[in-house]
Each structure stands twice: as C-alpha cells, then as structure tokens.
Amino acid sequence: MANAASGVAVSEECVARFQELRAGRAHRFVVFKIDDSLQRVVVDAVGPRDAGFDALTASLPADGCRYAVYDHDFTVGGGGAQAQQQGEVVEAPRSKIVFVAWAPATADVRSKMVYASSCEGFKKALDGVQVDLQATEPSELTLDVLREHAA
C-alpha cells in the first residue's frame, strides 16, 4: 500500500473489462475514471480490437485525469541484416499490456491528487499489467513513447 493511498475502491466492471482485454483479447483498450463521488474507479470507455493508439489518446480528456490499459501488439526479430543473411527473417509477434496514468497539467489539483493517490491500489486490482506509462501532456503519450516503454 502506498504511503498516502486514497482508499478509493475498484468496481467489478473494471476488473471484468480488463480480463476481457487480457485473456479474451476482446478489446484494444479500456479507459477508466473515478466516479463523481470520488469513491470508486469505474469504466469510462472501451476501444474495439481494431482501434489504434490514436483512438485511445482521443478518448482522454484534455483537462481531466484518467487511467487506461492498452493492449500493445508489436513484433520482434526479422530486422537485422545479419539475421536476413542467415535466412532468419521470421518476425515473432508479441504483445504487452500497458497501463496509462493520464494527469494533464491543466487538470485541477483535486483530481490530480485523487487519481495519483488511487493509482497503486487500482493497478493492483488489475492483475497482469506489464508496462507503466505516466503522462501529463500529449507529447508524453505518443506511439513512439509507447514503443520505447514496451521495448
């Protein structure tokens, strides 16, 4: 438990949608928010399998905090010239689940505090997150940044 954790609860729906994304690969991403009474984390939006990272960033408010998970597909191998000479051109698909904590500088201090102090507890409730991404402005939440973190 973090030093000053908020005690905000996690709704069952969050865990259910996350499991669908992780085990069932049913969604590309899920966006979560803390409800208006500041008591529970709830599901805000779900991105279909064919949605991209752009669709995720587009569903985050410019001046409000959110959490999200994103199923990031990428490939390894197949690149290097040496590998090609030796005929090893097989590209192996990989995927990693990225947790995004979105807290834009323009959000008010109250919601920044609530989201940051609830983050660790929420992440624990979602079992299986592999990469962490914390972003406070759009430039910190691009496909390049994502690739770099997932590498």
Add this chain to the structure above:
Amino acid sequence: MYGGDEVSAIVIDVGSYSCKAGYAGDDTPKAVFPSVVGSIEQTEGTDDSKPEKEGDSAPDSKNGAKPMDVDKAKTKRKLYVGQELEFRRDHMEVISPMKDGTVTDWDIVDNIWNHAFRRRLLINPEEHPMLIAEPSTNTAQQREKAAELMFENYKVPALFLAKNAVLTSFASGRATSLVVDSGGGSSVVSAVHDGFVLQKSVATSPVGGDFLTDCMMKSLESKGVVIRPRYSFKKLEISPGEYKIVDLDLPNTTESYRLYCMRAIASDIKESVCRVPDTAFDEVAYANVPTTSYELPDGQTIEVGADRFKIPDILFNPALSQTIPGVDGFSDSTSVRGLQRMVIDSVNRCDVDIRKELFSNILLSGGSSSILQLKERLEKEVLEESPQAARVKVMASGNSVERRFSVWIGGSILASLGSFQQMWFSKAEYEEHGVSYIQRKCP
C-alpha cells in the same frame, strides 16, 4: 476504521521555517506562522518578562498538552508562539524544535501544535482526525513519538502520517516522480515510486532558504549595510514629512532574538530581489550588473547588485557561500552538494528501470522554489550531467501558493476524501495494537 466523517479533519505541516495548519478540504492552510518560538527561562517566582503587549501564551505543560520529555519540562521556561514572537521581550531567546529537518525538541512541537489547534484554528483536537505531514527522513521512533503525543495528550480520534514528498508528488498528479523540496532549514531530494518514498534515494543538504537568508545578511553586513531590526528604533517626525531614526537602548534583548528579527528582514530582501543566474555565478562577470534598490524598515535604501545572483547560486554551488565574510563553514562539507548533484545522486541510487521516468518528472516544491529562474537553471544543470538518453524535465506549479504549500494542499485533499475515512489509524486501533501499529497503517 474511523467513522466520523461529518467533522473535518485537520492537516498540519510543521516545517523548519513555518507551520502550516488548516481544515482538510480547504484550498490553503488557514494558519501559517513561524516554527521557531520565544523562550524565557523562569527563575522561581520572578516573572519580569514584561510583554509589551499581553500575549495569549500558555506556559509549558498547561492546556492539557503535557510535554513528554520530562527532562525538558524540568527546566522551567515560558514559550511564546506565533504572533507573540513579534513582540520583543527582555531575555527572550528564539529557539527551534528542529535540527537538520528532524525534531529534536518535542516540547516545542507540542506547543506549536497546541497553538495551531486551540489559538488559530479554534478547534478541540479530541473531535478531529489529524493528518500530519512528515519529512521522508523521519525515523520509526519519531513517528511513534508523534503518534503517542497525538493520542495520549490531544486524544485525537484518528491520525495519519503522510510523507511530504508523496503528498507533493500526488498533488502534481504523479505516483512516480523525483521531488526536490527546497524549504527553510534544508533541501531534500526524494524519489517517489508508485506512491512510496524510496528511502535509499533520499538526499538532504543544509542549504535551504534559511541558509540563503543568512548569506544575504552576512554579505550585506560585510558591505557596511546596517540592518536595524524593527524593535530597535523609533521614527521621530522632526518636521512635516521628515523623520529621524532614534536607536533604542534595549540591553536585555537576546542575541538570538536580534538575529531572528534581522533574518526576517534579510529574508524579505532575498525574496524581493534574487534571481538564479543562467549559468554558474562568476564574480568578475557580475561585478557591474544593474542593482535593484530595496527600502529597509528604518527608511534607508540599499542597492543590491551581484548578490541578487550570487546568493541563489549557492543552491547549486554551496562552496560559494564560503567567500562571504562571516558565513559559517559546513561541519561536514563532503555531504554538502549542489541541488543538481543531489538530483543526479538520488536518481542513481534508484533502480535502472525507473531512472528515465524520474529524470523526466522532477518536481520543484517548497518556499525556495519560488526564486526566479530556479526551475530553468536546475533543468539545464541536470541535463548536462545526466545520461544522454534521459529526457530531463523540471516542473513547478505555475501557482506560487501551490508550490509553497504543495505538501499541505495534498494532505488537505487526501484527508477530505470520503474513501480515505477507512485509512485512518483510529484511536481504537491504537488502543488495541499499540503505537507501533502506525508503521503498518501509514507505511
């Protein structure tokens, strides 16, 4: 679980320079007053301290808040807290409850808490949960001491101890960051990861705002400026609009009180004129910079030139202070590093995996973070010394109130959350599990 969420909690941050106290849910602390107190030793029967104005002071061990340090209580002294310090009194010494960021005199802290609760916030501590902000460097023993005082002497219904760096990090929206808190008595750099302070990363230095104030004062004195404390003179109108300063003879004023009053002036000079230079300070290059004028309380106008830049540069180059006549040397100069060095060292003590994240989330907080150009200079210096791949970003809230009070504000929001009510260390838990349970409840 503490069930009383209908009364608001109280949030208190006793720093080495000032105490900030107020109601949870408020935007800013209602009470902000000095963390030092006046003290007059009481020799039996005689109470010739003769306040210039009747204060609302309480002698030690009154007001239901018995000091825990019995040995301290034996040397009878009368303490003056808050505004009472503004009035000069014969033989009144100015003393601090802290040294190097940690409490060394609990009796004084007790008096400060008491003053905050009963005189400033006008609350009965038995009715309000208390959130106390504490430095990252607090030991388990000190945390238990604080908890014991709160439950035994103030009979609070519930308590929470939150770490300064974590509150600042959360208030900026980050569960992971590198917090640079440049306050009064010290500068502290702490890495926060997923809401935990990484203890091995904590770097502290005695070079904080109060040291800069001292340097400013000594430097001005070395140039012949006489800073007259407000209590030490009277302004006489000799003809309409024309004044004469008459020095008062107050032989029983203590040296510590005189210094306290002079520092208050030097601190205001510092806050009004200083600006961090873009690159390391250079005596020759700054010899002819334009000066800024400042009017002292006695009406003298002084011109501050190179010191405007030199004083704040001491944060980056502490050794620079040793060129100012009269400034004390550091007792252990090897541990005194510039802010940029502390940042690099602190990051390097953390796991390789999170270093990049820390470099790009450096948060400036504390009163001294308001010095102009501090953020820009720190970013530049850290960039020069950090690994190439790191994207260095130093942030400070654009709002000076949020910068100075980030710790208190974070605590205020946290303690006002409905969900937080289950997180308190309650009186019942204290009675059942004992004081050491605080380590479990407030990790």
